[in-house]
Amino acid sequence: MAGIVMAGLAAPVWAGDGAIPGGQGLARRISVQGHGVVSARPDIAVLRAGVTGQAPSAKAALAAHNRIMTGLLAALRSFGLAERDLQSQQVDLRAIFPKRRQNDADPAPSSFQATGHLRIRLREVDRLGELLDQMAAVGVNNLSGLRFAIAEPAPLRDEARRRAVQDARHRARLYAAEAGVQLGPVLRISESGAGGPVREFRAMANSSAGGPTAPGETEISVTVNMVFAIK
Numbered sequence: 056m057a058g059i060v061m062a063g064l065a066a067p068v069w070a071g072d073g074a075i076p077g078g079q080g081l082a083r084r085i086s087v088q089g090h091g092v093v094s095a096r097p098d099i100a101v102l103r104a105g106v107t108g109q110a111p112s113a114k115a116a117l118a119a120h121n122r123i124m125t126g127l128l129a130a131l132r133s134f135g136l137a138e139r140d141l142q143s144q145q146v147d148l149r150a151i152f153p154k155r156r157q158n159d160a161d162p163a164p165s166s167f168q169a170t171g172h173l174r175i176r177l178r179e180v181d182r183l184g185e186l187l188d189q190m191a192a193v194g195v196n197n198l199s200g201l202r203f204a205i206a207e208p209a210p211l212r213d214e215a216r217r218r219a220v221q222d223a224r225h226r227a228r229l230y231a232a233e234a235g236v237q238l239g240p241v242l243r244i245s246e247s248g249a250g251g252p253v254r255e256f257r258a259m260a261n262s263s264a265g266g267p268t269a270p271g272e273t274e275i276s277v278t279v280n281m282v283f284a285i286k
Contacts (some may be wrong), residue, residue: 083285084242085230089223091215091279094272097203100177103144104190105170105197113148113167120146120169123194127173130193134186140178146171170197178206180270203270215277216246223281231285239284247278 106127108119124143131141150164177186180203187198205211231238 087226089219091218093215102201104173107170116167116169126193140176142174144172219277219279237286239286243282
């Protein structure tokens with residue numbers, strides 16, 4: 056909701072930061088908020104691919120993981136992804152123990168599991184289904200955190216700023232007209248809510264995630280606070 060702060064017309068009351076030149080009382084003002092929203096289709100898909108290798112020994116588990124990850128990286132490069140769009144993340148190694156019965160001694164590990172993740176950025180969102188199919192074919196057994204984003208949000212954010220200022224001016228004119236006063240110059244303007252997309256569409260993918268996907272639209276929102284003088 057836009058807020059409005061106005062002094063009484065018969066007895067002006069200060070609502071600003073300084074006195075009106077000439078000592079004619081204190082300034083009157085109208086304070087409003089303006090909102091600007093821009094929607095756009097995402098042009099980047101980001102996801103995490105999990106690769107797990109399991110074997111009787113830790114060394115063999117790591118080797119199995121490395122073998123699958125090497126195949127995945129080769130497949131992604133063949134798919135056309137650039138090195139800057141591939142980021143390896145840490146590998147976790149854990150021991151797997153058999154189910155322990157009461158009064159049993161501490162069991163030895165029955166196997167070891169090595170799990171690593173690869174962060175992937177796809178700049179052709181229309182090929183996402185094709186990419187997921189290819190990843191599953193090379194042994195990726197965990198896909199998660201699929202999200203869509205905009206590569207260059209700055210021009211969209213600037214357009215949202217323009218719309219926010221236009222909205223604030225429209226509200227201020229409306230309030231001034233309804234109150235029977237004349238709108239003066241802008242005294243102050245500040246911005247909030249311009250940090251990034253208001254809503255980010257997310258989807259979870261599994262090992263058979265080759266089905267259709269819908270990027271939808273991402274919204275970028277900006278709010279401005281404007282203070283106008285009343286003539």
